[in-house]
Amino acid sequence: MGSLVFQCPTTGQAIESGIRTDSDSLAQIRWLPVKLFCPCCRTVHVMRAQDGRLADKSRSEAEILPRLAS
Ligand SMILES: [Zn+2]
DSSP states (O other), X not given: OEEEEEEOTTTOOEEEEEEEEOHXXXXXXXTSEEEEEETTTTXXXXXXXXXXXXXXXXXXXXXXXXXXXX
């Protein structure tokens, strides 16, 4: 189980979707459109679930820290 993290198509920043899933569930919903509010662009991006990647908790925290530091 991990959280789905997407990449902003404009800035390349990671966007936490808050969706918690696993690889089996993700395989079943991969074609579903996902609306994400992007804090970088202050707009909503619509992406497919398959565009996201699964991040476990420790990894997502590691990705958040550099953002806070910058
Ligand atoms: Zn964006």
